[in-house]
Amino acid sequence: MTTLRFNKPYQVLTQFTDETGRQTLADYIDMPGIYAAGRLDRDSEGLLLLTSDGQLQNRISHPDHKLSKVYWVQVDGQVSAEALQKLRDGVQLKDGMTLAARAEEIPPPASLWPRDPPIRMRAEIPTSWLQIEICEGRNRQVRRMTAAVGFPTLRLIRYAIGPISLDGLSPGEYAEVEEQPLWELFPKQKASRSRGSNKPGSTARDRGSNRGREKRVRR
Missing domain, CATH: 3.30.70.1560 (Alpha-L RNA-binding motif)
Structure with a gap:
């Protein structure tokens, strides 16, 4: 499983495709099977978490968890x-x-x-x-x-x-983070994780080949 923190620039959509040609996450992240955990408005900036773990995505984004x-x-x-x-x-x-x-x-x-x-x-x-x-x-x-x-x-x-911040990231950069500090925010949910599919439930997107899982990439 991979989880990233990303410094979303202004006027970038928190999705990987847009029919009108606006900037999306695909302009900065090329990593198949990873999805945004929650939203950040196009006119807002800053921290966005993305993960390939569907259960973690749900815990982070679900309003009942009061993160x-x-x-x-x-x-x-x-x-x-x-x-x-x-x-x-x-x-x-x-x-x-x-x-x-x-x-x-x-x-x-x-x-x-x-x-x-x-x-x-x-x-x-x-x-x-x-x-x-x-x-x-x-x-x-x-x-x-x-x-x-x-x-x-x-x-x-x-x-x-939660415990994850923007520190050290310029706009358009991302870095891999450990999942454990995030799962520790949901102890009951972690204990009940199933062995089923962990694929996030977001809409599938057409993506290119993986350019690698660098811990820091281009702006």
Whole structure:
């Protein structure tokens, strides 16, 4: 079994094919039998896990497992203490209240890379960087949360999923990771793993030949 961490660039789809010609994972990863474990919006950047283990893919992506995810979020305006507290307490969205989150203002991350294209800056309005940790997986949840407290998201980067982070990866790079730290997040599920097929349940894709399982590849 192979599991990868990948630093997804801006405007790359978390799928391997696209009929309209947009950039996909296939532009960066050529490894048959591996599939994304969860989603990351096209206009978001950062950590995406991929695996050839179907059961692990399900554990990571299934919303019932409440896996912790950490995001770096650049928002429009100088964030207030009141807004941060609302994020921590839970925010009312159209699909219900969010669970309590960890939220704090941070300096711009030291390892931050420039986005291409850059966000649109307004000279008269500052921006703030937040670190937000949630354990839910609703559609565009972090963006909706910051908008609900009055600070729209300008840039969103997923930094970590459970114990796995982006550290050491530039946009477009991937590295192989050990599965054990991820399985330790699901002790009951690990104990009940069957000896059946572990092929992920994603839609099959047409892929080329394997260029090798390098631990670090091109950008």
